[in-house]
Each structure stands twice: as C-alpha cells, then as structure tokens.
Amino acid sequence: MSTLFTPITLGDYQLPNRIFMAPLTRARAGSNGVPNALMAEYYAQRASAGLIISEATAVSKQGLGWMNAPGNFTNEQQEGWRMIADAVHEKGGRIFQQLWHMGSIVHPDFLEGELPVSSSAVKQQGALTTPLGRDREFVVPVALTEEKIAYIVQDFVAASVRAIEAGLDGVELHAANGFLIDQFTRDSINQRDDKYGGAVDNRLRFMLEIVEAVCNAIGSGKVGIRLSPTNDVWGIKDSDPTATFVRAVERLNTFNLAYVHILETKPGLELLEESGNYLTPLLRAKYLGNLLINGGFSQAGGDDALKNNEADAIAFGRPFISNPDLVGRFQYKKPLTEPDSATFYTHEEKGYTDYPTMDVVG
Template sequence: MSKLFDPIRVGRYTLQNRLVMAPMTRSRAQYDGTPGELAAEYYAQRASVGLIVAEGAQPSDDGQGYLTTPGIYTDAHVAGWKKTTDAVHAKGGHLFIQLMHAGRMSHPDNTPHHRQGVAPSASAPGAAMFTVKGMQDIPVPRALTTEEVRQTVQDFRHAARRAIEAGADGVEIHGANAYLVQQFFAPSANTRTDEYGGSLENRARFAIEVATAIAEEIGADRTAIRLSPGTAIWGIDEGAEGPDLYRYLVAELDKLGLAYLHIMDQGNEPLLADIRKLWQGTLVLNRPGRPREQVGADLATGLADLEGYGQMILANPDFVARLKSSAPMNEADRNDFFGGTARGYTDYPTLSETQCA
C-alpha cells in the first residue's frame, strides 16, 4: 500500500499521492447550473487526495440531463467554480472538472431551454428520469445533424477553456456511463450513416475529435478522458466489436499525449490488460465496489498508476488519513447522494471529529 502515498507526475502537475476522487453527480447546483454554495467546502474537505475529479458539468444547454447539475459555459458558472478551485488549491489539492454531455439521457423539463434531448440517433434509452414533476420516461431524442456534431465538439472546446478560466487544473472528458460520447460508440444508440456512424473507426471519431479540440485549446497535459468499456445500461450495447473499438480508440488517444486515461472497470480483464499495453501514459483505474483490502492492488501489479475511488471518499473527507492509520471508514448514505442540503454532503465526520465526539 505504501506506493499509494508516493507523489506522481500527471500532466503538468505533481500530485501528492496516487489516490483519485472519482467524479460523482451530487445534484446540488443552482437551477442555472452555477455550483451550489456548499460545493467549495465539499471539495476542499477532500483535497488530501492526489487528484479530485469534480462531478460532471454540462458544456452547453443541450448537454444537461439531470436536475441541478453544474454547467461550465457561462460567466456565472465560471465564477461559481472559481470558489471551489480556490478552496481546493488553498488546501494544496488539484482539481479537474469533468465535462459531461448527457446526450439522450435527458428530459426537456430538466434543461434551461426545455428542448428535446440530442443524441447520435433518434433512439430512446428506455429509461425513466427524475424531473421537477417526478419520475418521467425519457423521450426520444433528436438526432444531431453532421454540422451539429461538429458544433458539439466546439462546445466541449469552449467549456474546457471556461474550466481553466475558473481555475481548474484541467478537464476530464466523460466518455463513459451511457452518456453522449459513449452513445456514439454503441450501435444500439448510433445508427448514423455519416462519418460518425457505421464502422468502429467512425463511431470512435467523435471522442477523438473532442479530445483533440480540447488538447489544442488548453494543452494535452491538462486534458484527460474517462471510459467504461462494456457498460451496458440504459440501452447501451456496444456489440461484438466493442472491445476492438476501445483498442482502436485508446491507441488513437494515446497519440495525443493526454494527462491521463481514466478507466471505469466493467470486469473484462483481458481488455484491461490490452488497454494498459496500448496506453503509454498515465492510467487511472476505478473498480466500483473495490473492497478496502484491495486498495493499492492495481498499483502493486503495475496495471494502474493511480486508483480512483467514489463512495469511500464521498463518505470520508479524510480518506487518505484513514488509509494511512488503518482507521475505520464512514459508510456512505445513499439517501443523500443527490440533491438536498449539507446532510450527506459536507457533514461526514473526520476521524478526529469522531474521536472527540
């Protein structure tokens, strides 16, 4: 486990350890997408990890899927995020903002313009979503035109620039979890006949163009991407070619010299081993549900350079200190994951607070 606490160079930064806070939607932003008042406190509490990847922020009005998620494309968004980045930096931490376009995982009642969601193709995910009117079925999205796909690439570019203006150390492209980027990968969500559909090379094109545009805008060493090969939720089916698409995609992304690749493991160990060989740069590995006794295992084998954790860091602002001292961990309360107040957000006790209680 000792390797966990060694510093490491990632992009243009030296991180204090090899632990990463994975991005987690908390739905506590204002309705205009400005981060909520408690966001700075929440992230600063967890600044002892090597890198914080903040919750997904939409790059445009069309990119919003859920209620009260933050944006990063207006002056108000930038001002709101600046409070968070300043607070994290004051604690000696580093923070990347994740850029998340929900694509078809959206409902008109949740977006600023109340328009139909957009996606690679006019295919609904077959799922429901929470809205101001309660749970509603997600409607069929509108297929983006070829020119609109290209404009969406520019939306990501613009959002990345705004993230840097807000003081973020970099951005992570959300290419996982059945949102827009992954929708382009999956034949079940992408039936296009232009250069963004059909062959696996075409289906990978959007992700590569987004990464290239952002790297050009803010520097490859401040640009990262998260992928979840094999994710099969909300109607996503990557088909038999899925593993080969990721092999091609990772090899192409590797040419850009990005800060890191963040993999959310879905259990395909042979593919994970291939990705490790294809990716010459820094690799962050997130294994959902990883038990505490396995913390550091992927660093020890060399499969990963950093390890990402979600709920354990959510519930333990002093996660690093608890690991170092083998102290017990708080349990995350799922009832307060999304929306709400300080409860389940900034009120998880540190070890010292627990001992003094």
C-alpha cells in the first residue's frame, strides 16, 4: 500500500515521493517565450516535488498563443530551459517539460494575421488576451493537410530533443484541455473524413504518431502524456468519452511510457466544467503502466487515492503555486497558504517567487 511518501520508479527515474507538481502556465517568460532567471528560481523553490511537470511550453511559434508563455523552439529558449533544469537539479529535483501546441486556440494576433490550424475548420468557443487586446475571440482555423500534420509531429520531436539536450529529465505531451492534440481526439471538433478523422482509432492517430515519434527520439522512459477525458473546455466535447479514452489508454499501453496523467475532478470536487462521467477508475483498470491523477486533491485525498490504488502518484496544481515547500508542509502537517488567483498570469515576481516557506509561516 503506497502513500504520498512512498518512493516510486517512473520510467527512467527513481523518485523519492509521489507528490508531483502539475503543469501550471504562469506567463513569466518574455514576449519571445524565453525562460529567465526568475522562472529558474520559481522551479528550484519547488524542487522537493517527486517530479515537477513544467508549464505548457510551445513546440512552435504556430502553436503559441498565450501571452508570455514559454517555447522550446529556438536556441535562446533552449538556453533558458537549460538554466531551469540546472537550478532544479542543483536542489535535487527532477523536471519534465510539458509540450504544447494550442491549435485553433492561437489567435491570429500571435501569427501576424495568419490563421491558426486545427483538425478541422471548426471554431472553438471563447477568447484570450493577445498582444492586441483582451478577450480576442477565437477564429475559424484552417484544417491541416496530412503533409502539415507530419511537420507538427516533427515539431514535437524537435522540442523533445531540445528538452533532453538542455538537461530536462523528460517531456509530458499535452493531449488535454482542448488544445491541438485534443482537437483531433474529440469528435465535436474533428470532422475529418481521412485517416485522421471518424473512427476512434483515426482520431487517436495524431496523438499516437506523436507519442511514437517522441519515444523513438528520446526513449519511452522519458515520456508522459496528459489527457482530460471529460472536461468540456472551450466548448470541446466528445460524444462518447468512455469509448474514446478507454481506447486511448489501451493504445498507450504498447509504448511503456513513464506515465499517463489524467486530469479529471473526482465527484464532489467542483472544479471544472465536466460532462458528468468520472472515467478515472475505468482508465486505471485499462492502463497497465503508472497512472498519475490530478484535480482538486488535498493531502488526505491524495493519500486515500493512493491507499485505494486509484493511481500511482498525485499531481497538485494550485497548492504548489502558493506552497513552494508543499512536500515539507505535508510531511510536517503544516497549514497551507492559499493561492492568489489575481497573480496567476501576471508577469512579475509578486505571486510567483514570493510565497513564504513554512518556517516563515511558522
């Protein structure tokens, strides 16, 4: 029976605990997506996590549509990530980089007026801040040709190789939350009639091509993937999430990945707009490797989930924003500091690197 403090072997790594830091976009990179010393300090402060999963990091300019979010597609960005990896390792931690292509969620304002891409020319609901203003509504994207799909698979490979070369410990493929991979997986957006659309295995093809290519490039023990089967973010939905995501994890079984990461809120925890079904127990039964789960967990909730064998590790998001020493606070049963959502996506030190440690809190 495991607890949050039971060590775990995960892919190529031995980790001292099962308290992982969930990926958290914090918008502290510059407008060119280059990570900086402030970000290195932030991640180093959180190095006692069993594993840090970095904020979503764009694999290409075309995939980057969030103000001041980082990329890993230029040499300058890679050098920034090297500084972060070194800072985390110096404190004894490990860090995977979450790799991201936002697809149709990228506003043309980020692309000098060019249209974003997706599986199909279907607009997602919502708006984001862009360099030209707030609440800029998403547009109808261009459906990718098969040739361009192959280029994007290579963008994921290139970013993975850059991550490993920069000293990061692995990558997490962001297949959740309505971004490009999810725009292929779920059928409210994917309306293709070629080998990337229609039947579940076709809709999963893009994801699995990326998984296979990235595993071949850096080794499957350094690769995780994140899925969010039931959140209906940006209006993206699937008509049968059970069939789609059971098939996804069955197919993922063949890759011997470091882990599969499921973001889903347990019933009773009101967090995300979800379609009702809680699929994690079924996905746990179908997936043979390490399962990481996330979504509103407290220390007690995480420990219970591990004791009940609902997962192998727990990712904590917001608790890590405001408690850099979350692991120590859990260990010594210290109260937690609440995060300030007003500074989640602001661009400076306040609300980022200035949360106190428990010895300061007392």
